[in-house]
Amino acid sequence: MVKKIIPCLDVKDGRVVKGIQFVELKDAGDPAELAVFYDQEGADELVILDISATVEGRETMLDVVKKTAASISIPLIVGGGIRTTENMQQLLDAGASKISINSAAISNPSLITEGAKLFGSNKIIVAIDVSWSEDDQDWFVYTHGGQQKSDWKAVDWAKEVETLGAGEILLTSMDCDGKKEGYDIAITKRVKDAISIPVTASGGAGNVDHFLTAFTEANADAALAASIFHFKETSIQKVKDYVRERGVEVK
Incomplete structure (x- = not known):
């Protein structure tokens, strides 16, 4: 299986x-400009997450999606604040290739099924933000930008969303996010082993070796990163060269 960056x-x-662990946010640039840069760099797909996704901000986000989609040739995944199939339709019309839902999927699981029926499972990604609970000795799913703990254990929810019709899972470790110490291999592998749809590892990439580990030890189908690319600590091409030289098939 060809892995994606x-x-x-x-x-x-x-x-x-x-930011780090979803807080302490720093400005990293203009979305459309960065998107063009990553398209030229060899990114396989691009994710845009509206992290403040308030109802008032929806129009601005549609403009960002339109402008970004028009300027790149790679698939564009959009998430944040999507609560209805109408929201999905608007974003797909604006140029999104796939839709990522998170909090709304927990509060209204039928949204996954409705979206899959209307647009196809391949268009519906469920983003799962997880954190380890010492009390429960397991990973739990969080919603609302990592602020609210749900009753769902990560692996159980991953199985559920596959059953409901999701085409992919974007799995983010809140514990590792922004720390640059590596992906949470344990939970990524647990989720990947439990389901048959693709899993993207997210949260914690700090160097090229972390991508390799996500692919070889957790068997992730894709690895996502933000700050190490935005702040030019490494490049997509360097990551691809590194993992390819070590036997991982990438585009």
């Missing part, structure tokens, strides 16, 4: 930002 643009008020 995916940069992620967290967008707030029309600008790309990056």
